[in-house]
Amino acid sequence: MDLRPTADQRALQASARDLLACRFGRERLRAAVDSPALDRALWRELGAAGFFALRLPEADGGVGLGLPEAVLVFEEAGRALLPGPLVAGHLLAGVVPGAATGERVVGLCDVGADGARLWEHPADCDELILVEGTGPDASAEIGGSDAPPVGAGTDAPPKTAGLDAPPEDAGSDAPPESAGPGAPPEDAAHAYWNASDWPTLAPLRSVDPLTPLARVVSYPRRAPRALDVPRLRREAALLTAALQLGSAARTVEMAVEHARRREQFGVRIGAFQAVKHLCAEMLIRVEIARSAVYAASLTGQSLPVIGAKVLADEAAVRNARDCLQVHGGIGFTWEADVHLHLKRAWLRLEQWQSGAKAEEALAEALLAGEVAV
DSSP, rough: OOOOOOOOHHHHHHHHHHHHHHHOOHHHHHHHHHOOOHHHHHHHHHHHHHHHSSOOOOOGOOOOOHHHHHHHHHHHHHHHHHHHHHHHHHHHHSSSSTTTTSOOOEEESSSSSSOOOOSSTTTTTTTEEEOOOOOOOOOOOOSSSSOOOTTOOOOSSSSSOOOOSSOOOOOOOOOGGGSSTTTTTSSEEEEEETTTTSSSSEEEEOOOOOOEEEEEEOOOOOSSSSHHHHHHHHHHHHHHHHHHHHHHHHHHHHHHHHHHHHHHTEEEGGGSSHHHHHHHHHHHHHHHHHHHHHHHHOOHHHHHHHHHHHHHHHHHHHHHHHHHHHHHGGGGGSSHHHHHHHHHHHHHTTTTSSSSHHHHHHHHHHTTSSSSO
């Protein structure tokens, strides 16, 4: 397995970085802090650039790339602190009309994996896909029972963006799957389409000012969708890990830039041993997490995804804390971008696989002999 991106993949990543620097630079980031509502114009610009349709077949208007390329692009989105339901928009681009082009904003909420029931940007979403059930998911499925990964180890483009079956009629009043003949077991994982005003919500204050949240209290089950929920959860966890990786890498850059510029006692603080060690440890965390995330994008299997999410979460949170320490008192104030990276890292830590559950799954795999140490 070669974990090094190809020349084309590096060019794609560089293009994504340039695009985000032009469309969502620091001034736009700071403006979004004051007005956290989703920027629809920016969303359509991302759609026009192929951000959401990256893995859709070219025949369907997509770019026809695979999961490894999506991970590279999401790494750049995490680096830029790009807000919005990015993972949902990407994974559901082939399911919800208008999602691929950014004309419609779709949310994705897991009400069965860890019970969090968190829905990001609830006021900005036009539609919502809810997944539930205790069936196999990214944090529980160990071993080689996974579906073939999208775009991993093959030049063939994926049929859809991580979803095996075509969507059923949106807005159907069909009864819940559990009520009909041939319905899946009640504990099986399945998905439902919802209009944005169907679920009952409880207000929730988000730690990240750029990511409004609500907790889904109840929702109707009258529009089931034939989606591969385990795969949806698995890829959502991997793309979230890529966002964390990008944030972790950016905080290393910010810490080094500040250490080279800031002086104390007539000496740049980067000359101090303690600051050097902090920055070196940050870089090591990024490189370890990057190897794990890239490898998981090639295999697409559950256990590598679990490990990648754990390592990326750790790198994002600990690097943001260390970057804040390098910045000293400046880092504790809202005008410092490192503050935003830390809050976003905390939020993603709880999205699509919490750390505690992932560590339990890894421990079970070790005890079962699924992995070696």
